Amino acid sequence: MSQNYDTAAGSAPGQGRYDFAGAPEGLGSLITGVVKDLQDLLRAEIQLAKTELKEDATAAGKGIGYIAAGALIGLVGFIFLMLAATWLLDKWVQQWLAALIVGAALALIAAILALSGRNQLRASNLKPEQTIETLKEDREWASQQINSVKR
Secondary structure, three states: OOEEEOOOOOOOOOOOOEEEOOOOOOHHHHHHHHHHHHHHHHHHHHHHHHHHHHHHHHHHHHHHHHHHHHHHHHHHHHHHHHHHHHHHHHOOOOHHHHHHHHHHHHHHHHHHHHHHHHHHHHHOOOOOHHHHHHHHHHHHHHHHHHHHHHO
16 A cells, blocks of 8 residues: 655655555545445434334224214114103104114124224224334444444
């Protein structure tokens, strides 16, 4: 290797810094580059996790909405069923049959909505799978980078 002396103004040969022609970057700049790359990766992973969780939360929110709608319609259906029972006991006339049919139909709709909402909640996965996988890949990459700097 050839050594070149950096002779800045006022410094004698041998007192400047060494400049090795063709030598790789210094260890400090390599570590700085790896740290910067890791920071960038971490920021990207956080953004990915936010996006992934937002999508899953939206699906869960829809499921909760269906359950709430099913519960509300079920309550109305229960009220009609109670009205039908009341009218049945009070008057043995045809009016109770209409209320019974309406109440049963609303209860059926409520059950369908509640089951649909439950199925959507089961299908939603609030675990950021893609982010976890890329974090594992990033950890492996960082280990390789650190090992290559150590050599």
